[in-house]
Amino acid sequence: MDLNFTSEEAAFRRQVRAWLDDNLPTSGLRGFDRNADRDQSTLNRLKAWQRRVQEAGYLALAWPKEYGGQAMDPVRQSIVNEEMVRAKAPALIGGMGIAMVGPTLISWGDDEQKTRYLPKILAAEEIWCQGYSEPGAGSDLASLRTRAILEGDEFVVNGQKVWTSNAHFADMMFCLVRTDPDAPKHRGISYVLIDMKTPGITVKPLVQMTGERGFNEVFFDNVRVPRQNLVGKLNEGWMVANATLFHERNMLGSTTTTRMLLNRLKALAASTMRGGRPLAQDPVFRQRLADLEIRVEAMNYHMLRQLTDSIRGRNPGLGAWVNKLVGTELNHDLATAAMEAMGDYATLARDDRHALDRGFWPYEWMFSLGLVIGGGTSHIQKNIIAERGLKLPKSR
Ligand SMILES: Cc1cc2nc3c(=O)[nH]c(=O)nc-3n(C[C@H](O)[C@H](O)[C@H](O)COP(=O)(O)OP(=O)(O)OC[C@H]3O[C@@H](n4cnc5c(N)ncnc54)[C@H](O)[C@@H]3O)c2cc1C
The missing domain is CATH 2.40.110.10 (Butyryl-CoA Dehydrogenase, subunit A, domain 2)
Structure with a gap:
């Protein structure tokens, strides 16, 4: 497993960071946008943002060049993903196209389908x-x-x-x-x-x-x-369907969000007083934070191992299922810790002026629970890991 980024990759990260500093939308869309309910004007602005990312060459970096990608290894894409979350860039509105059906068409589509659909996915012309x-x-x-x-x-x-x-x-x-x-x-x-x-x-x-x-x-x-x-x-669509599910589970289990949530939870614990001192100094809550941080680190190493495997052309095995299971549950556990840290304030929603952290956590707690279910529930991921990975008997 390779734990270090090369000097070229570090330079690429600096380049992405500088581009984001200069190009992030200045109004409305800034911030970690988990908002699912989008009006037409927001949709248009999100499409424009995706096009700007594409024009800069930071979209679908691992796709072949003939379909609008850069034919780069997945490390570059993971660097862009990390920097997007770090910079609180708006989520990509064409995410399901870019991360799910696009890669499926690259593997399973005929030439006509690839030419017809892939460019419009990247240009946010078709969601x-x-x-x-x-x-x-x-x-x-x-x-x-x-x-x-x-x-x-x-x-x-x-x-x-x-x-x-x-x-x-x-x-x-x-x-x-x-x-x-x-x-x-x-x-x-x-x-x-x-x-x-x-x-x-x-x-x-x-x-x-x-x-x-x-x-x-x-x-x-x-x-x-x-x-x-x-x-x-x-x-024979079942095999094609599973190719898409593989990509979906990787997308849902991405570690970039997890790191952002951990940092935000730590900031909340540092600014929330409990018994006359910041919660971050409370021995019981510190144990909880330590436990969560260890899980985030383990997930990070798991992600690095998968990146190494993919660069070296090794079979990813059950990595995507582990990502989905561990990543989505960890995100929800981070949000649960924040809700408990906030006490009664956890009941205040995003639009309440007394809400802590602008009501981010109650929304995140509900949203992240949905992702534990969507894309296949945790029980199903455990069944797959048990049967295909650990070779345990099939569940009835
Ligand atoms: C936020 C969100 C977004 C979604 N988006 C989409 C989408 O865009 N497109 C789409 O097609 N679907 C989408 N889904 C649906 C999602 O894929 C299903 O909800 C999920 O696969 C579970 O199916 P179900 O809801 O029918 O629950 P059920 O299959 O009825 O499961 C009910 C409960 O039984 C458990 N269970 C079922 N079978 C087993 C078993 N064999 N062993 C152990 N436990 C079991 C489950 O884990 C669950 O706890 C979305 C779901 C959510 C929550």
């Missing part, structure tokens, strides 16, 4: 959502029942998706449909790309516990999808 979960098909995703029947050169899609993040403003959906209902459940599934403006699609926002419309129900009523939007082979 994507993920149509996997259904009522009755969440953890057991392969039970999905949204049906697609091939009629000539088109699929006719009927059914329902649920918890579809961003569908209320997405232009495109990567979607799992059942194309052979008689095959065993992991077969007979296909991976299709659906234009969200196609007639027959109804999107109904769902309000999350944060009070925002982050995800949606999506209904398909005789929605016609061109056959050329099939990714991979007919009825």
